[in-house]
Amino acid sequence: MTIYAIITFHTTHFALKAKKVLEKSEIQFETIPVPREFSSDCGFCCKMLWEKKDGIVTILRENSVEMDSVYRWERDEEIERKKKFRFV
């Protein structure tokens, strides 16, 4: 089980700005579509390990990237990988 933090933004512009800003840092993160659990709105969010989130929030604040929310996302990647699927 891995615990991630999901940071959402008010607009796509802020999400893309966050990506640009964070790419300059050494911190590992991913820009992904907001998981269905958190919002049905279309949008990007940043995903990182839970323990990395404070550093990321600080960088985003320093760069005036407005955030919406920070969520805790528990995921078992192994189970996800083995989930059943069918070809269509």
Place this chain on the structure above:
Amino acid sequence: MAVKVDARGLPCPQPVIKTKEAFEQAKGNPLLIIVSTAESRDNVMRFLKYSGAEIDKIDETAGEFYIYTKEISGTAKAELKLEDYICNTQQTGVGTTIFINKDRIGHGSEELGNNLIKAFIATIKELSVQPRSICFMNSGVKLTINRAETLPYLKELEEKGVELLVCGTCLGYFNLKEQLGVGKISNMYDISETMLKSSKVITI
């Protein structure tokens, strides 16, 4: 007891031929004909009607059609003319192919488009339905190289059994052949054949 004709998956006009054979052997019994396309159903129904059989009922379950007739008496009234039962449409293919012909989605903003294609591929791997193949052409091949952000997602798809065909000519054009990180270097023959054999091609 109904004489059963299982014609599922058979290309036309075979379901009709099998129906006729059963018709001749029915000897007062009803028929049950099972087909798996609407076109075969229509052809079989047409044949039955011209042959003087009465349809009892038709059930459709999971895309298959169960045609029940009433008791068949005598032989088929109409001669079987196969040319009347040639399918008008090609047999449909199998599976979905996604054709990615650029390194982004849509027009307008390149930055947004790059992020959208990445999000698209990241999302596909999460779904409970998967395409059979993904073909990459032109700048779409850039999504498959070692430093591409989409690489880990595509690797997961490949592990799941999704076939990734990457245009070799395109890799060569962008001088990226050495950097291919996932998928199989392919050519126009394989890519076009894959698309034609699919039941559905989604172009991004």
